[in-house]
Amino acid sequence: MNQPILLDIEHLRIALPAGGDRSHALHDLSLQVREGECLCVVGESGSGKSMLAKALLRLLPTPVQVEQGTLRWRGDDLATLDDAAMRALRGRDISMVFQEPMSALNPLLGVGRQIDETLQAHGMKNAAQRRARVIELLGYVGLPDPERLRHAYPFELSGGQRQRVVIAMALAFAPKLLIADEPTSALDVTTQRQILDLLRRIQHEHGMAMLFITHDFAVVEAIADRVLVLQQGHVVEQGSCTQVLSAPQQRYTRQLIAAAGAVPAHPRPPLGQGALALQARQLEKHFSRRIGWWGRRTTQALAGVDLQLGEGETLGIVGESGSGKSTLGRCLVRLLRSDAGSLQWHGRDVTGLPEAQLRPLRGQVQMIFQDPFASLNPRQRIGTQLMTGPLAQGRSQAEAAQKAREVLALVGLPATALARYPDEFSGGQRQRIGIARALAVEPKVLIADECVSALDALIQVQIIELLEDLQRRLKLSIVFITHDLRVAARLCDRIAVMQAGQVVEQGATRNVLERPAHPYTRRLLQDFAVQAPVAEATP
Incomplete structure (x- = not known):
């Protein structure tokens, strides 16, 4: 040049x-x-x-x-x-x-x-x-x-x-x-x-x-x-x-390139008919903001969303940026109150449950947030943040410290990370810490909001394998929010496709990715095919 x-x-x-x-x-x-x-x-x-x-x-x-x-x-x-x-x-x-x-x-x-x-x-x-x-x-x-x-x-x-x-x-x-x-x-x-x-x-x-x-x-x-x-x-x-x-x-x-194109080797085994871990019916959520002195603008983020998640199942939520995926995740974990509809955790209605009654149940449903930079407290050491959940559940200081070491090892980080602050880690390492924090309270349902989007291909594979292993051992139920259809194909039993706050299509992963019924799903697959052939990525 x-x-x-x-x-x-x-x-x-x-x-x-x-x-x-x-x-x-x-x-x-x-x-x-x-x-x-x-x-x-x-x-x-x-x-x-x-x-x-x-x-x-x-x-x-x-x-x-x-x-x-x-x-x-x-x-x-x-x-x-x-x-x-x-x-x-x-x-x-x-x-x-x-x-x-x-x-x-x-x-x-x-x-x-x-x-x-x-x-x-x-x-x-x-x-x-x-x-x-x-x-x-x-x-x-x-x-x-x-x-x-x-x-x-x-x-x-x-x-x-x-x-x-x-x-x-x-x-x-x-x-x-x-x-x-x-x-x-x-x-x-x-x-x-x-x-x-x-x-x-x-x-x-x-x-x-x-x-x-x-x-x-x-x-x-x-x-x-x-x-x-x-x-x-x-x-x-x-x-x-x-x-x-x-x-x-x-x-x-060569390892990096191979990992970027990695596809699942086996289809996920079919699940039996188990109890429902989570159920949402006709969820709606609106956001309103002031325009000028008197006016207001209202945006409908969720419009009549119906979802079911069985015990031990992984449900993928896919869609473009702004489709309502993250808002749905926050409503499912009750960080946001829905404006209409109902939500059940393991058969118990938690839609309008006051926070005082909801707090003892929060250990059952945990969230891995999309942004590992904003979700970790920059002024607290990693050990303190990982121990907060177990301590809130009534465990002793020694038990909480042991749990923190265990979950760090699960996500591939050394015990020395406990004494460090979030700004001493890379973005991908911070994401792994966020996953470890969610796992520290041993949840039954995990809402994972783009939890591998900030990770390189090699670490993505490790985290997906980790989630699969945890799911098998703990019968963990997962709502996996992602824009990566390759990851959804690998990890999810069923997929729900979101557009403009609505679920436009849902079904078994193979059916949705190989025989999409909705035009929006077909467009998503066409866009994704430029980077990774979906036919190769489906289980």
């Missing part, structure tokens, strides 16, 4: 504080990014991908430090820039799309105001110009009715819409380099494709370079010019996208 080099990293070595699972986040890493190209950095959870991104912007947490190496931006050593120069660089020449948009956005401010703050921080003083630029950016990333949407709060938007807002914020000053840290990992295939098309369009129109961090090889194939593979902080392999994907030289790369 003849394009000038924008970013040049040589022999980068980042040391981790004592007590971690390894001594260094990155070992002797070297790479270059040229104008207009996209370099994808791939690897397992905890391989050092996000540490690389934070090092470029000098956003590493205090105990972590660059031990050696140089990071040059257009020939200038970033280490020599003072804080004012770095603040001017961030958001203008180099911007970043963070891994989880719900955590990256302030929940108390409208999204337009947050973009406005970025513009104001970089010297745009005229309020009318900032307002026009906010509306322009929201429209540019494909959000509908930007004038209205700029007043919306992050929790009022779907995952795909929040991701577009974060991208709009990053593009405020047309940066030369965009660092995208897992921007599509929690999105359904349709929304993921839209975001990738958006990024490709922006890159083409502005000649922008991208450092794209991902664990999804379908994304790599769609967007990358070159690929760099990381394992435990070491560069395993790098080269052109075609070379790495079609003729990988290293065993680890």
Whole structure:
């Protein structure tokens, strides 16, 4: 390539504080990014991908430090820039799309105001110009009715819409380099494709370079010019996208690619007719927000949802971003009260049960949340958070501590993690901690909301096998919310397809995926077939 080099990293070595699972986040890493190209950095959870991104912007947490190496931006050593120069660089020449948009956005401010703050921080003083630029950016990333949407709060938007807002914020000053840290990992295939098309369009129109961090090889194939593979902080392999994907030289790369295309080897054995663990009838949920001084806007998130979950069964809930999957999950676990309909746990009606009467039953039904960043308390050690549930159930301190160690081992983390804080873990590791916390109270029903979406393919397989093993041993019933039809095919006995708050189709997994009856289900399968042939993925 003849394009000038924008970013040049040589022999980068980042040391981790004592007590971690390894001594260094990155070992002797070297790479270059040229104008207009996209370099994808791939690897397992905890391989050092996000540490690389934070090092470029000098956003590493205090105990972590660059031990050696140089990071040059257009020939200038970033280490020599003072804080004012770095603040001017961030958001203008180099911007970043963070891994989880719900955590990256302030929940108390409208999204337009947050973009406005970025513009104001970089010297745009005229309020009318900032307002026009906010509306322009929201429209540019494909959000509908930007004038209205700029007043919306992050929790009022779907995952795909929040991701577009974060991208709009990053593009405020047309940066030369965009660092995208897992921007599509929690999105359904349709929304993921839209975001990738958006990024490709922006890159083409502005000649922008991208450092794209991902664990999804379908994304790599769609967007990358070159690929760099990381394992435990070491560069395993790098080269052109075609070379790495079609003729990988290293065993680890071949393992990652094989895991990404892994399909179930056997159909799940049929379940007998067991008792119902959970039943929902005609569930409805509405959200209302104020518009101006007197008006209100009401959104129907759930519309007459009927579901049944048998003991030992896994029911998959699939659909696009914004279809109502997460709202349904929160209603099933009674974190949200439904506005109409009924809900039963093991035959007991809990629809309108007061919290005081519901609390002793909460150990039966637990939830694994979609966002491992927001669902863990950043000020508490992992041990404290894992012990809270057992202690609330009346177990002793010693019993709770033992249970915390057991569930950490179940999800593949060492006991040393108990003494650490959430910000000392990668996104995938935090997701495993969230799963461990749900398991600590030994639930009978597990509501798993996109619990593997942030994990790389190798860890996904491990977590799915873990859930299958737990289900067999404990007769666990699982509501598995996912946008990944490959995962649903592997894990679920039945599938319910959601669109606009309604269940449009449900049935046995094989029937739904091989002989879909509803046009929306057929469209989902067509979108997914671009990445993974469903016929191969069905059990």
